[in-house]
Amino acid sequence: MFRIFFVLLILLNSLFAGSEKIYFYTTESNINNFKSLKISFDRYLQKFGGFEFQPFKNQRTFEKYLKDSESVIIISSWHYQNIAKDYNLEAKLIAEKKGTITDSQVLVGYKNMPYRGVVASAYDKAYSKELLSELVSSGSKKLTVLSVPKEIDALMSVGFKMSKFAIVSQDSFNLLKEINPFLAKNLEVYAKSEPKYRMIVAESKIKKANSRLIEIFKNMSSNRVGLDILGQLRIDNMKPVSKKDLENIKE
Amino acid sequence: MKIVLTVILLFLSLFAETPKVVVINSNDKLEKYSDSYLAFKDDFEGNFSTIVVSDMKSREIKEYLYDEYPDIIYTIGSQAYQYAHLYTPEKEIYFSSIVNWKRLPTTPKTFGVSHELHSEMQLTLIKTLFPEIKKIGVVYSRYTEDLINEFQERGKNLGIEIVAHRVFEGTSDISEFHSFMDNIEALTVIPEPTLFRKESLLKEVLTLAKKRELAIFSYHKLFLDYGAVLIISADNQTTGRQISAMISSRDRDGEKVQYPAGTNLIFNKRVADNIGLEYNPVLLYMFNEIVE
Known part of the structure; x- marks a missing residue:
């Protein structure tokens, strides 16, 4: 009896618990299939807890959701430079492809x-x-x-x-x-x-997101499934932003 | 003197006539038309008005065009084009979403985007996604001979051999397709009128290709039900934007009728896995839709 009650409680909890969102919008990566990207990301993130990937096609809608957000976001470095100050964002990870974090x-x-x-x-x-x-x-x-x-x-x-x-x-x-x-x-x-930084994983400086999420992204390239998803974003890896790069991105 | 001239120029620019633009949509209930229309609407920076042919009588369309007498008309679908050409052939007319536009009456002021993709564009995409495929079969008849010649020529640029098989009205049957399919790794289905008129033969051809585990490529998602692994079609939204760019750029030196600049790709991953077709997983981001 107690067991059934316990299972029900977990089920109810999972139904009503708000999952932590990862917001995605990038001006640089011409991804054509958000549905497939979302399915892949959600499936991958499920293993780590209640996280959900939320891609946006429209910049204005994306920025509207950013307000009061505690979410981790993935955006292009160009977009980050434009909005980081307004939304108190801090870059945590940067995308890498073929060993470089910039592209021309x-x-x-x-x-x-x-x-x-x-x-x-x-x-x-x-x-x-x-x-x-x-x-x-x-x-x-x-x-x-x-x-x-x-x-x-x-x-x-x-x-x-x-x-x-x-x-x-x-x-x-x-x-x-x-x-x-x-x-x-x-x-x-x-x-x-000029070489431009690739896409960035960032979080709010004020309302810090779940630190586990940053770790999850950092470790994505260490397994096959994670690598395939990164491939859909046209990158190979997400690595921590160095102090020097952080300064450059802010400029 | 300079100041006076600047003021005059500024004054004149205020009254300079911007071209009057009208969009004629054949039917706004059809998704492919409304996709192009909405993309045009979002992209075009000038003013324009719109009419929908399916909601109006011929007389009303005629009156509207004579009253408005626009400088530029964008027609979506063949009905819209025919009205514009009938009542205002002296004007700049742009068209899109018309199958086989070459049958249309045109003037030196006709511009547009064809419905059909460039053959080399299709082959380039196939090679990008399935680099192992070197021999592609295509069925043709006297109606599609030119298209096949172009496919064969373009295939050479990409190291792809196009194996053509001709069908004849009334006499062709499935038995002749066995040897044809012995020599190919994939089958591209084009809108081939002779084959399409004999639906039973078309179905038999697709069934045979499926049984032989050939990769089937086509231009419409209807073929997914018959085991197609890749659908390549024009992206209707891009077509709307393309017309907007053609009008806005005022560049009349380019091709008057262009091929669509954007593509829409559907990948049937389930079929690809079933027939053991190798594909580049790094390029999955290119697909608009993946059937798992």
């Missing part, structure tokens, strides 16, 4: 094209515009951004004349060179951005 974006197009027409990009539109003004400064005024679902779409849209240029990560351009060297050989890099 390139502006790619057919040879000898004037800076005019459409630029395909799989990044958030505001971020794309900012990148464009960094890459071609005043030339960006005559360029119109077309948002596409994937970086490979952006590259192919240049290759098959749907756009004049594409902004993609150097990694994606290298992938195209491997897969379709015939197409890639006609394209050239017009400009390359």
